[in-house]
Amino acid sequence: SQTIHQWPATLVQPVGSPLSLECTVEGTSNPNLYWYRQAAGRGLQLLFYSVGIGQISSEVPQNLSASRPQDRQFILSSKKLLLSDSGFYLCACWGQETQYFGPGTRLLVL
Amino acid sequence: QKEVEQNSGPLSVPEGAIASLNCTYSDRGSQSFFWYRQYSGKSPELIMSIYSNGDKEDGRFTAQLNKASQYVSLLIRDSQPSDSATYLCAVGGTDNYGQNFVFGPGTRLSVLP
Numbered sequence: 001s002q003t004i005h006q007w008p009a010t011l012v013q014p015v016g017s018p019l020s021l022e023c024t025v026e027g028t029s030n031p032n033l034y035w036y037r038q039a040a041g042r043g044l045q046l047l048f049y050s051v052g053i054g055q056i057s058s059e060v061p062q063n064l065s066a067s068r069p070q071d072r073q074f075i076l077s078s079k080k081l082l083l084s085d086s087g088f089y090l091c092a093c094w095g096q097e098t099q100y101f102g103p104g105t106r107l108l109v110l
Numbered sequence: 111q112k113e114v115e116q117n118s119g120p121l122s123v124p125e126g127a128i129a130s131l132n133c134t135y136s137d138r139g140s141q142s143f144f145w146y147r148q149y150s151g152k153s154p155e156l157i158m159s160i161y162s163n164g165d166k167e168d169g170r171f172t173a174q175l176n177k178a179s180q181y182v183s184l185l186i187r188d189s190q191p192s193d194s195a196t197y198l199c200a201v202g203g204t205d206n207y208g209q210n211f212v213f214g215p216g217t218r219l220s221v222l223p
């Protein structure tokens with residue numbers, strides 16, 4: 001079964017600063033990967049998904065972007081963070097007909 | 111646009127009671143159904159899956175599916191305070207790659223000692 005790593009675990013960033021969150025997956029090859037954001041007390045918002053290297057689909061237009069430079073690496077980025085970017089960022093991997101989540105990154109934008 | 115709906119709660123039940131969590135979905139072609147549990151500050155973890163009409167039991171958990179009514183439920187018997195969490199319903203489509211996978215907003219369950 002796959003293992004999903006995310007880092008950092010927590011991050012405090014000022015408004016207007018850049019962002020880079022990393023997700024790596026072990027135990028599987030060519031996985032479908034997903035980035036979700038969960039605002040405090042809210043549900044999961046799908047941001048991006050990727051079916052392979054260099055292949056990114058965006059679900060919500062915003063100041064975030066994603067990249068998949070390697071088969072088991074998925075990166076979420078921003079050039080300038082907004083206050084509204086605060087939240088819990090989850091990377092997920094498709095396997096056995098459902099999604100499995102990494103431990104998440106908690107981002108606070110001040 | 112596929113939709114998955116859940117009551118946001120909170121649903122409060124006393125310890126030892128049965129907690130009943132409900133979920134409805136809009137896409138009649140949906141094929142797979144899942145329940146996740148999410149503790150505060152943690153990521154969601156899969157607890158149940160169901161693919162056919164009827165009941166599926168796993169320990170204290172029972173998932174129920176009624177495709178005609180487009181309704182999925184999760185029953186938790188002998189509820190414990192450790193069951194207090196948000197429960198997310200997820201619905202999958204006919205594809206094998208998860209592009210049509212949709213989560214509901216979640217129901218917050220509180221089990222009172």
